[in-house]
Structure formats: C-alpha cells, structure tokens
Amino acid sequence: MTLTLAALIAGILLVLYALFNSGKKQVMADTPTSKVRSVAMGFAELKGVAKPRIMLVSPYAKLPCLYYKYKVEVITDSGRHRSSRTVREGESGSPFYLDDGTGRILVSPKGAEMRLTDRVQSEDPPEIITEWSIRGGERLYVAGTVGKLRDFTGADFDQAAHYRQELERLHGLLADVDRKPREWTGPQAQEAARDRVRQDIRQLEEKINSFSRETNGDLGEEIAVGKGTGEATFIISDMSEEDLAQQFSYSNALAGAAGGSLIIYALWTFMQG
Amino acid sequence: MEMLWIALPVLAAATGLAYIVKLYNELVRVAVNVEKSWANITVLEKQRYEEVPRLVEICNAYMKYERGTFLKITQARAQFLEATTPSATARADRQLESGLKTLFATVENYPDLKAEENFRRLQGRITALENAIADRREFYNDSVAVFNTRIGQVPYTFIAGLFGYSEQDMYQVPPEETEPVAVTFGGGR
Numbered sequence: 312m313t314l315t316l317a318a319l320i321a322g323i324l325l326v327l328y329a330l331f332n333s334g335k336k337q338v339m340a341d342t343p344t345s346k347v348r349s350v351a352m353g354f355a356e357l358k359g360v361a362k363p364r365i366m367l368v369s370p371y372a373k374l375p376c377l378y379y380k381y382k383v384e385v386i387t388d389s390g391r392h393r394s395s396r397t398v399r400e401g402e403s404g405s406p407f408y409l410d411d412g413t414g415r416i417l418v419s420p421k422g423a424e425m426r427l428t429d430r431v432q433s434e435d436p437p438e439i440i441t442e443w444s445i446r447g448g449e450r451l452y453v454a455g456t457v458g459k460l461r462d463f464t465g466a467d468f469d470q471a472a473h474y475r476q477e478l479e480r481l482h483g484l485l486a487d488v489d490r491k492p493r494e495w496t497g498p499q500a501q502e503a504a505r506d507r508v509r510q511d512i513r514q515l516e517e518k519i520n521s522f523s524r525e526t527n528g529d530l531g532e533e534i535a536v537g538k539g540t541g542e543a544t545f546i547i548s549d550m551s552e553e554d555l556a557q558q559f560s561y562s563n564a565l566a567g568a569a570g571g572s573l574i575i576y577a578l579w580t581f582m583q584g
Numbered sequence: 585m586e587m588l589w590i591a592l593p594v595l596a597a598a599t600g601l602a603y604i605v606k607l608y609n610e611l612v613r614v615a616v617n618v619e620k621s622w623a624n625i626t627v628l629e630k631q632r633y634e635e636v637p638r639l640v641e642i643c644n645a646y647m648k649y650e651r652g653t654f655l656k657i658t659q660a661r662a663q664f665l666e667a668t669t670p671s672a673t674a675r676a677d678r679q680l681e682s683g684l685k686t687l688f689a690t691v692e693n694y695p696d697l698k699a700e701e702n703f704r705r706l707q708g709r710i711t712a713l714e715n716a717i718a719d720r721r722e723f724y725n726d727s728v729a730v731f732n733t734r735i736g737q738v739p740y741t742f743i744a745g746l747f748g749y750s751e752q753d754m755y756q757v758p759p760e761e762t763e764p765v766a767v768t769f770g771g772g773r
Contacts, residue, residue, distance in 0.1 A: 330606075341614050341734075343726030348712075349719035351624040413719075578592070 456539025
C-alpha cells in the first residue's frame with residue numbers, strides 16, 4: 312500500500328515536472344529573438360557572444376571565465392552500495408556582457424537555470440568536483456527579463472564590492488605565500504610566487520581606479536537581462552536554441568512517460584485490491 | 585474500489601479541462617506578444633517624432649530653400665499625432681521616412697549644417713531610432729508569424745475559433761520602397 316502510494320505521488324510529480332518544462336519550451340518557441348540595440352523592457356530572448364565585464368577565475372579548475380558554478384560531492388562506497396552527497400556548491404554572481412553584433416547588454420546570472428555543456432570534472436577522493444563555466448567568446452542563448460540591473464533579485468550590481476572582495480582574496484593569498492614556506496622549493500620560488508600575487512594586486516588596483524572613474528562604482532542603472540519577479544523563465548545556455556528545445560523535449564518525454572507509467576501502475580494496483 | 589470508478593472519470597475530466605486551459609493560456613500569451621510588440625514600435629516612433637521639431641528648427645536656419653521637404657516632415661508629424669489606427673500610423677511613418685531621407689540627402693549640399701554639432705547629434709539619434717524601429721517591426725512580424733501559425737495548428741485552431749482569435753496582419757513594406765533606387769551619375773555637360 313505504501314509503495315503504491317509512493318508510486319502515485321512520484322508519478323504525479325514527474326508529470327507535473329514534464330508539464331512545467333513543456334511550458335518553458337513553449338515560451339522559448341513563442342518568443343522571437345530580439346536584437347540587443349532595440350530590445351524592449353520585459354521578457355526577451357537574446358543570442359550572442361559572452362564578453363567580459365571582469366575576468367573571474369573558477370575556484371577549482373582555475374579557468375579564466377565570466378561565470379562559474381561548482382558542486383562538490385562526497386562519495387561513500389560501502390562495497391555493495393555507492394552513493395554521493397553534495398557537500399558544497401556555489402556560483403559566481405558577477406554580471407557579464409552579451410554581444411550580438413548590434414550592441415551589448417549585461418547579463419546578471421543570479422537565479423538563472425544554467426544549461427551548460429562546458430564542464431570540468433575532477434576526482435580528489437573521497438570528493439568529486441564538477442565545475443561548469445562560461446568563457447569569453449562563447450556563443451550563448453539567454454531568455455530572461457530585461458530591466459535595470461538593480462531591479463533583479465540578488466543581482467551583483469555593486470561591482471566595487473566585488474573588486475574589494477577579490478582584493479581581500481589576493482591579500483589572503485599573499486599572506487599564505489609567507490605563512491607556508493615549506494610549500495616552495497626554495498626562497499627563490501617563494502619570492503617569484505610573492506611577485507606574481509603582488510602583480511595581480513597592482514593590476515586589480517588599476518582596474519578598480521579606472522572602473523571608479525568610468526562608472527562611479529555603480530552598475531545598477533545599466534540595462535541588463537536577469538531573473539524578473541513576475542517571470543519564471545530565465546535560461547542561460549551555451550547550446551543552440553534548437554539543441555536546448557530538443558533537450559527539453561527528451562527530458563519531458565522521459566518524465567511524462569515514467570510519471571504516466573507510475574500513475575497507471577498505482578491505479579491498477581489500487582483496483583486489484 | 586467503487587471510489588476508484590468514480591475517481592477515474594473525474595481525474596480524466598480534470599486532466600482534459602487542464603489541457604484546454606493550458607492551450608488557451610498559450611494562445612493568450614502569443615496574442616499578448618503581438619500587441620506588446622506593436623506597442624513597443626509606437627514607443628520608439630513617438631520618440632522619433634519628438635525629435636522632428638528640433639531637427640526642422642536647426643535645418644531651417646541653414647536651408648532656406650527646402651520648404652517642401654520641411655512641409656512633408658511636419659505634415660507627417662501632424663498625421664502621426666492624429667492617427668488612431670495602425671494603417672494611419674504606417675502612412676504617417678512612410679511620409680516621415682521619405683521626408684527624412686530627402687532631408688539627409690540634401691544636407692550634403694550644406695557643409696556648414698553638416699558640421700553643426702547639434703545637427704550631427706540629432707541625425708545620429710534619429711538614425712539610431714530608425715534602426716531600432718526597423719528591428720522592432722521585424723520582431724513584430726516574427727510575433728505575428730508565431731501567432732498566425734499557432735492559431736492555424738490543431739488543436740489550437742479549435743480553441744482560437746471558440747474564443748474569436750483571427751489572423752493578424754504583418755507590417756508590410758510598401759512596394760515602392762522595395763524597388764531598386766535609381767542612381768544618377770552627375771558630371772554631364
């Protein structure tokens with residue numbers, strides 16, 4: 312009885328998931344692609360190339376990128392049974408540009424459904440680290456709400472704060488170089504590492520100065536694409552619209568068929584008795 | 585067991601109703617997209633018409649003998665302000681666009697005006713607005729194409745007929761604007 316009820320609930324949830332996803336696919340199909348130079352406020356679909364506002368470095372693979380997302384899972388292997396548990400996950404929130412040849416617009420990635428194929432996986436037992444990223448020059452599909460950056464929930468429009476955070480990180484790194492002399496093969500290697508971090512700090516300080524001159528440290532008034540309050544769909548993907556729609560179709564068909572089968576099984580079992 | 589025989593048809597009816605609601609909501613969304621994309625063109629057209637009096641004022645100071653062109657432009661603006669239907673708006677737009685084209689071509693003969701900072705700024709702004717209007721017309725036609733396709737497809741066509749949705753007109757470029765431009769090479773004796 313409990314198993315049948317569980318099957319019924321799981322079936323209903325799967326069907327609902329398929330319906331919700333088919334809604335997203337329909338929204339994509341119903342929305343023509345806008346050009347950046349003439350995009351109107353509200354929900355829009357844009358296609359273009361990712362361009363940096365500032366360069367980030369992904370935390371594990373150390374890749375230069377514009378956006379990253381990571382997940383750290385711990386694998387427990389009891390001989391017969393192998394399972395994984397997510398222990399840490401996170402993503403960057405810094406906006407980047409999307410350029411479609413007619414103009415460029417900021418993209419605030421907070422709250423986006425990321426469908427990325429650019430993925431790096433590494434194993435550091437018992438941990439498995441998966442990292443997704445968007446790199447400069449990658450072609451992107453973005454469907455979201457166009458508005459002012461400060462209107463988006465969780466948007467990282469205080470770029471100056473982001474720079475300060477990055478500066479703190481670099482100072483921490485410099486302190487680490489001094490604190491752990493054993494990690495270096497000799498005083499020369501340690502000095503070279505110290506020089507590299509100092510150079511990064513100098514470059515970042517220059518960037519902060521020029522950024523403050525250009526924008527008074529505030530990006531909030533800039534037009535951007537983000538997660539709107541009244542619109543559920545906000546997708547960023549490095550796949551083409553066609554591939555993305557196909558991916559949605561496959562997962563919908565799978566979820567719908569599995570959900571339907573579970574519901575039929577549960578109802579059949581109930582009827583049997 | 586008996587409860588199930590009652591529950592099954594109710595479940596089937598609820599699923600059917602939910603499906604019809606889903607189809608109807610999808611039609612509403614594409615219809616609203618068409619309306620919104622038309623309204624978004626009008627917003628930019630208004631901005632363009634607001635720049636016209638300033639442009640005419642600057643040009644008037646330099647181009648004393650181009651009254652015909654100015655008249656065409658100001659008449660188009662008056663027509664736009666009075667227009668209440670999309671076709672009347674489109675007529676005014678065509679007249680303005682043709683007037684502006686003539687004006688910007690004639691400016692070549694007035695180097696002082698061409699060098700004037702305010703004129704260059706206005707010309708740049710109007711050209712940018714025209715590009716954006718052209719993009720939004722294209723977007724409007726895409727939205728209409730999605731809508732017209734949808735209401736012609738089964739099962740949407742039944743719902744569309746039930747709720748009185750009918751095909752929408754696309755923004756048409758007049759035939760004279762699609763004809764090749766006649767270029768006359770000067771320098772003859």
